[in-house]
Amino acid sequence: MWQTLLTRLLDQHYGLTLNDTPFADERVIEQHIEAGISLCDAVAE
Template sequence: MKTLPATTPQAVTLCLSPVAVWQMLLARLLEQHYGLTLNDTPFSDETVIQEHIDAGISLADAVNFLVEKYELVRIDRRGFNWQEQSPYLRAVDILRARQATGLLKRNRISAAQ
């Protein structure tokens, strides 16, 4: 007799705490767009993340505050010219990070159904 695991990958994703979600997204966004790790920022401390969440600060605003405070430069853009392109995160950057980390699943409906 075969037994099924108690949790599925989707169930695990749904059970993540807000702090864990922020950590996953921050790690992806900071590394991809600025070449940083969580340990390079105050967000290495879970308490700092929780304080931001409790204060109602969005993930984008939290990262963009760091960008402004430390004059961070995005490393992910081709033909980068610091005078022409904004260093700030946009909603699409966060959506792409959600998709890349598995936090955003697309419901794909095939034409055959």
């Protein structure tokens, strides 16, 4: 779910692809979820 939302968000607002970010690695996403970091906060980092 995060990857789908991130893909759209990054493309629309930043002109980036998921592969341009650390979030292309599912482990990075899992770490954020486990740490309780929201999608919005993760993008703002």
